Amino acid sequence: MKYYEICFSPTGGTQKVANAVTKGLTQSASKVDLTDAKGNFDGISLTKEDVAVIAVPSYSGRVPETAAARITRLQGHGASAILICVYGNRAYEDTLVELQDIVHQVGFKVVAAIAAVAEHSIARRYAAGRPDEEDRTQLAAFARQIAQKIASGDSCEPKIPGHRPYRKAGATGIVPKPTKACINCGVCARKCPVGAINPADSRKVDKKACISCMRCVAVCPHSARKVNGLILFLVNAMLKKPCSQRKVNELYL
Numbered sequence: 048m049k050y051y052e053i054c055f056s057p058t059g060g061t062q063k064v065a066n067a068v069t070k071g072l073t074q075s076a077s078k079v080d081l082t083d084a085k086g087n088f089d090g091i092s093l094t095k096e097d098v099a100v101i102a103v104p105s106y107s108g109r110v111p112e113t114a115a116a117r118i119t120r121l122q123g124h125g126a127s128a129i130l131i132c133v134y135g136n137r138a139y140e141d142t143l144v145e146l147q148d149i150v151h152q153v154g155f156k157v158v159a160a161i162a163a164v165a166e167h168s169i170a171r172r173y174a175a176g177r178p179d180e181e182d183r184t185q186l187a188a189f190a191r192q193i194a195q196k197i198a199s200g201d202s203c204e205p206k207i208p209g210h211r212p213y214r215k216a217g218a219t220g221i222v223p224k225p226t227k228a229c230i231n232c233g234v235c236a237r238k239c240p241v242g243a244i245n246p247a248d249s250r251k252v253d254k255k256a257c258i259s260c261m262r263c264v265a266v267c268p269h270s271a272r273k274v275n276g277l278i279l280f281l282v283n284a285m286l287k288k289p290c291s292q293r294k295v296n297e298l299y300l
């Protein structure tokens with residue numbers, strides 16, 4: 048039996064949640080970084096005995112298209128999947144059911160699912176500091192329950208909330224821009240999950256390719272990439288009501 052942690056995490060929140068779950072399952076897991084634009088996912092083939100934690104953020108209540116396309120290149124061969132969707136304290140809507148359908152297509156069986164909260168990667172004041180100690184303790188305890196389920200041979204799929212057909216996916220159109228502090232070091236271009244930033248001149252962005260994931264803002268060593276202040280103000284205001292109350296993680300076994 049081999050464990051995998053398969054994660055799409057542009058700004059690291061999804062990764063933190065996945066780590067907390069994986070730690071509760073095993074001391075060592077093979078990591079597959081779906082965020083890497085140059086990753087070769089075609090050769091990743093699991094067996095029936097293997098267990099994979101598969102984690103994605105929720106974008107407009109859906110699985111990010113880039114993550115979906117990369118997951119469909121994996122080969123599950125009956126491996127057990129623990130699905131994780133991580134959202135910024137607004138709502139995750141159809142993300143988990145969509146993820147369930149995607150992993151079924153490539154041969155995984157779903158043993159458990161989690162909808163967990165992490166800092167909102169655009170409006171970072173919401174769910175700031177999450178996952179926190181309370182989240183990590185809860186997730187690790189749930190991972191131990193999942194391990195027991197797998198060990199007992201129970202292959203029942205959990206009932207996962209969401210709708211089919213899924214809600215319409217909407218692009219935010221928010222494209223972070225370089226500020227005067229940009230020295231064209233190229234870190235953002237190398238780390239962009241979709242190669243939207245020109246490696247020769249990181250001030251040039253392919254707006255159509257950008258998925259608004261905020262990775263360039265998060266990884267810039269000079270804090271030189273930003274979302275337009277007015278847009279950020281409006282997004283923060285729009286999210287105030289749905290995002291302000293702490294939401295609990297949802298666990299499905």
Ligand SMILES: Cc1cc2nc3c(=O)[nH]c(=O)nc-3n(C[C@H](O)[C@H](O)[C@H](O)COP(=O)(O)O)c2cc1C
Pocket residue numbers: 055056057058059060061062104105106107108109133134135136137138139164165166167168169219258259260261
């Ligand atoms: C384009 C985009 C759309 C998002 N849509 C939602 C959403 O519909 N609901 C929500 O609660 N959070 C939403 N978020 C917040 C992320 O789901 C959340 O911050 C997540 O932890 C980001 O994962 P990461 O840190 O691994 O990049 C969105 C973030 C981005 C960048």
